Structure formats: C-alpha cells, structure tokens
Amino acid sequence: MKGGVIRLFEKLKKVLASAINFKKIPDSKSIPTDNFGYNTFKTQYKSTIPRNPTYRQLREFAKNPIVSQPIEAVKDRIAKMSYEIKPKIRGRKYSKQIKLIKNIIDNPNIDQTRRKFEAMILDDILTLDAGAFEVCKANDPNHPLYLYPIDGATVQHVIPMDYTDIDGYKYMQINDNGNTYFTRRELCFLSKNNFTHKPFGLSPVLKAYDYIRYYIEGVDKTNEDVSTKTSGMLINLGETATSDEVDKFREYFMNEIEGTGRIPIVGGTKGLDTKQIRSFTEDALYQSWFNLLITMVCSAFPYPVEKMINVSADRSTTEDFETRIIDELVKPYANLLEDAYNTHIINALGFGDILEFKYVYEDNENLKTKKWDRLNNAFIAGTITINEWRESVGLNPLISDYANLAGDERKAVINKELGMNGFNGVGNIKDTSDAKNKKVSEGGG
Template sequence: MEIKAFGRVFQMRFGKHSDRETRSTIFAFAQTVPKASTPKPTERMLRDFSRSAIPHRAISLIRDGVLAQNWRVVPAKAGDGRSYKQAIRAIENIIKHPNETDDYRTFWGQIVNETLIGDNGAAEIVFTGNPTQPMKLYPVNGFSLEYCHGFFENPKQPRFCQRQNQYNPVYLYDEDVLYIQHNKTTDSAFGLSPLESAYRQLMALGSAEEYAALQASQAMPRNALNLGEGVSENDLKAFRKYFAEEVYGSGRSPIIGGTKGAGSLKIGAEGDSELFLEWQKHLITIIALSFGIDPKKLGQGSNTDRSTVEEQNESMQNEAIRPICLLIQDAINEKIIRRLGLSDAVKFEFYYEDTHDQKMKAQQIIVDQWNTNALTFAEYREKLGLPYIDSPYNDMTQAEMKSALNKKYAVQTGGFNGVGKNQKDGVDKKTNGEKNTKS
C-alpha cells in the first residue's frame, strides 16, 4: 500500500502512543551501578583508560570516521517508483535531531563512544505523537543497565532494569531501548569492547609510561664514582667539593688521580630497553590491532609513502569504521523504522565513496574490457561516466570500430591500418621516385 499520508498511518499504527507524549524513565547518569550489570573490568576503570592518549586517539579516529560517512533513507525495494517523501522526512528528522539538546554528531558520537568503550551503546526510544518526528532518542549509560531474568525465555518480559538505588528499579522493554553490541558471547549477556579486550595491555602500558616518566623527571645520575679502598673522610669531602664546584655544569671532562682502584658504578636505567620503551611500542601495536587500526595511525612508525597511507586508510575503513556503521544501520532499521511499521517501505543505509586507488583500479578494468572487445562504444562511455553521444559506432566494439574507420578513410584497404590518411598516395610517391632513379 502506497503511503500517501504518513500522519494517518502513524495514528493508525500507534494509536496507543498518539494521545499522549511519553516521558523518559531512564536516568542519564546513574548514581550507582548494580554489580551484576558490569562486566570486569569495571565501568570506572574502562572510562579512565579511554581518556588516556592512545585509546582516546583510537576511539576518536573510529568515531569521526563513522560520523563522516554519507547516509540516506531510500525505498526498501529497488525500482519502487512510489513516493515516501513524508515518511523519509520523518525518519531523517529522528536521525538528525534525536532530542531537544543533541544533533546528529553529538548523539551518534556518544553511541559510537559507548560501543567502543563498553560494547553497550544505548538509547531510550520515546514516542512523541508528532507525525513529523514520531520518536525521540535519549542517550543512556549502558553500564547502568542490567538484564532482567526471564527475558530470553519470554520476550514479552522486560529486557532491562536500571536502578537509581537498591529499592527503586526501572524496568524497560526491548522495544523501548536501542541497544548496540558488537561482540556478543555465549558465556555472558554482555559484549566485549575493543577497549576491554586491550585492558590488560593498557594497564601494562600505563606502568611502562609511569616508570619512564619517573626516570625522566627525577633526573637521577646514571653512574656513581667509586674512589676505591683506603679513601679517608677528608679525601672524600675534597672530591665532592671538587665535583660540585668545578665539574657540574661546566661541560668539561673531569680528570682525577691519586686514588687506588677508582671506578664507576651504574645506578640508573638508561636506553630504550631499560626504560621499557620498546615494550611500550609493542603495547601500542596491540591496542591498535584491538580497535582494527593500523599502528601507524597511533604514531607507531612513520607514514612516508603515499600508497602506504592509502592502504592504511582503506584498511581502517574496512576493518574499523564500516563494522560500526553496519551496527548503527541495523539498529536504525530495526528499532526506528520497523517500530514505525515502515520496514516494507523505506530503509536507512550508509554509502561509501571509493578511494582514489579504488577509482583508478575500477577505471582500468573498464579500459581492459574495452581493449578486449567486451564492451561496445556506448557501454564504454557509460561505464566511464561520460555523457551519451549520437554516434554511428555506439553499437560497435573497439575492433569493429577500427575496421569501420579503416574502410571509411583508407583508399587501399589491403594491408593498411592507417586512419584518416591516404596511404596509397605515399605508396605512389615512393614508387614513382624509385622509377625515376632507375631511369
């Protein structure tokens, strides 16, 4: 059935919601988190680590990549000529302006952040009764939600429970919550986020950075001078005075004598290996791989070759950004469009532009097809994105086109392949010249 009046369809499908505006029942920032609702490590530990430099950079790269993707709401079936302008406009309003304070970037940016930190990007669905924007979405702290017992046996039971305190639970049904998980496991109802998978490595990284920073900030000398045996207290004081007044800060190499068995003792760490900086680089690589990002994007190594950078961008697009885009795409189609009863009419989708390298490869494939006579002249121009022209050669392949041109422009066709030139004239001139020379 073609949708001509989206408002009437909305009223008919959701009459129980249309007579009032529903109110949000979820607290945006819960005071306490139920113990059963948080996987290990805890929410506080994951959020603290997400604010450190390396994971913050990884999260920002993926989030900004997702938000930069182009998207559209289109008819669900290819070739559907019916108009769904009113329905498409309503869904676009929900996505672009989810609630009174958030726009597209702030709201969906929060959802991506929570998915990468805790694998629990969540929002509450609230019906408005307004056909131009029938839903509002409010971001939720996914760590504050715990699964209700019995939901998996009976989907009609509440799915989530959120507690403001121990005696005031709020129950939420599956249809009222948009909940995004990337890695579901059979041993737990909670997912596994990239940040959590790298948690132990992040702890080790923090220890290595703290130790290296401590060594650098303390400015402790790396060696001590041992004056050997039999040094008196007066000699020891004299050497200390000499170093304090004559050596420190002068930049000159001290020369001493008169001691037996003088030598130096190593008392501090030096070099990357003893400061564990090589281990730190290894941990950065592990964290980058947990997020599906090339380590060079996090400062590990250098980007000097253009083709290498393009490969890194393409790899990140396919391995880190698109999977999150697909999660959001499925959530919108399932929780927004399906709840509005429009699954058979329209759908939401991200669409991606090819990189320069991909465009060049695609163009080369088209040229190869033309050179092997797999395309006609009209098909060749169409695949290259060139406008249609009225030509007598449109239905010819390259070989057929060359043959037709040769017949049209060559006076003598036997053995000549020139185009646009009278080859016979050149032959006649050469032949006449040879005869004149012989005579």
C-alpha cells in the first residue's frame, strides 16, 4: 500500500514538472510556412519574394538532381562541422555562459537539433536567398531563448526601413489574423547578397534558373531564325530526275521520313549505297547540352563541375575539389550563420563583449602537413611558445613554468635555474650535491 502511494506521488510530481516546463516554452508569433497560399503580398510593403520566377517555381527547380547536389553539399558539410564558443579575453573560460549558449544552439527548440534547424535555414538561403527564424524569450534560466525556423518566402521587409530605432518593426508576415510585425530582435533574416535598393538578394538557384532560361531563349531565337530562313542543305536527285519524280520524293520524305526516325529506302540505282542525311555527333545526341546544363548550374553556386561530370581524379585532385567547395561555397554561408548566432543569441544574452561563436574547419592532409611544418619551424625559431604550438594543433596546454615561454626567454630561465654560464653557482655548473644542500640548510653558508 505504502509503495503504491509513493509511486502515485512520483507520477504526480512528473506531471506537475511537465506542466511547469511546458509553460516555460515560449509561444511563436510567426507561421512556420505559407499555409495560406500567399505567393504575392498585396500590401504597401515591398515583398521579398522574386516575382519571376515565383518562389514555388524556384523550390521545384531546386529539387532537380543537378541543382540539388550543390545545395546538399553545403547543408551536409555545415551540419557536420564542429563549432566553438571562444572567449574574447585571453585566459578566461566563462564555462557557465558557454554551456548556456551551447544548450540553445544544440537544441534551438523542442522539435529540432542544430543540424535539422540549420539545414532548413540553409535550404531557404540557397534557394530564395531568404532564410529566417524567430527568436522567442523563455522563462527558463537554462534555456532562455528558443529559435523557430520560418519559411523565408513569407517574410516581408517593412519599407521604408528605420535604421535608428532598435525596437522599431523591421519585418512582417501575413497570416489568418492579418499582419504580424517583428522587430530586428524578434526575427533574424539571412540573405547572402544584399542591396541598397531592395531588401533581398540573389540566390544561387535563381542564378542557375536565369542562366538556363537565357540559354533556352537564345536557342529558341536561333530555331526561329532557322525556320524562317532558307535551309543550309539541299538534296540533288540527279540530272535525270523529272519534276514529277522530285515532287514524289519530296512528298515521300515529308510524309514518311521526317519526324519518324525511319531509314529512307529508295530504288532505281545500281548496287547498295548509303548516304548520311543527319548528324550523329555528340551535339545531335544532346550530350553536350547535358554537360552545358551542369556547367551553368555549377557556375551559379559555384561548385566544381568536375564533381558532377564523370572524370577520374586522384587523391590530390579530390582534396583540391574539397578545398574549393569549403572556401568558395561553404564558408560564405557558414559566415551567415555565425553572424546570426552571435547577434541573436550571444549578443542578445549580453555576452557579446566576452564570447564569440565560430565554426571549426577541418584541414585536408596537404594543409595539415604545411601547417605542421610551419608551426614546428616557428617553435624551433623561438617565435612561439610550446603551449601556443599545442593549442594550434589541437592539444591541451601543459602546466609548466616553461610552457608559456618562447625561445631565448625559455633558455635564459633554464640556464639560471641550472646554474649554467655562471648563474647562481661556482664556475659553469651549479653545485647541487647533498653536502652543499645540507650546509645551506644548517645555515652554514
């Protein structure tokens, strides 16, 4: 009986704790995605959604296997990257503050991890150049901020923008209750390419879309010119062909051969002969068009075209591709998230003057070797300390009087302690014998 009461009491405690924790989770003002079918906003404010093509067309275009590969390359690499919260003041740890910030970043809300959260934001930035999330305050000392991802296409910039009022409305959203407004503290909007004349930029997916559209328009214009002009080829039936035979062959070719893929068979000649009447080159088989399509998409991001076209590559070439992807594609978008975390989490909590969020980039083997050689040479030359060397290669610092001394300074301290070169002793070597130490301890000399 007593055990049953205890179990009931423990269950009641869990229910009450769950209810209390639930109240600590803040409500969101925003709608997570476009549930109301607004692909254009009919207000006095300028929309962040590209009008041509629409954001729905861009999202469908981004699902194409060729376009999605560089998108996934960015999302996967950033999601797998480690990060660190670095103190801005050397020698200080700020362990409690760093633990609090990591709890927010690793668990932005009750439904998502950092990787899922970042993947959603990056997808909107790469597709629309419009990533967004809402920042909500909570009454939980261990998790004071919650981050809710928002469909970037639903967010509008309030025009004209007030750069002086930190609490003024900067963004808005249309929902079933009308317009919802947000301050720059309540909503984070991420865009890689920014302009003074409009609040949103130009995404890689839109660039690829425009590249392909411009090319197709050019091809259409060329085809139109060809169809309205004289053909560049003719077929000669020979000097003995009559007008009636020419008309019959023309009718036969137009009705039976063109557009069917059939092999035309004609008679009345001696022997069996074949003539090529259309091109069998790579251009005619559309292989060059496929490679051109890949090249246009890769140029828009940028992304190594060799990673998408089948080419043999050795280890050094593969490492070069990876370095290019990190430097030219991953880092610019990782920098956007770094700024977002520093502004809307670290600065918002009042830690901006002491802490900073940074992603940790893993060097390839070639760069690791060069970095190792450079650090070793610097340590041998005496320009860095052993602890600076260890920190640079990812090792914990040593607890030693010599570990934070560099070069000549370290040698001088060691020489002084060992009595080398006339320091603290007789001759060149300090007397460390038991007799000497005993005599000193007895006060004899």
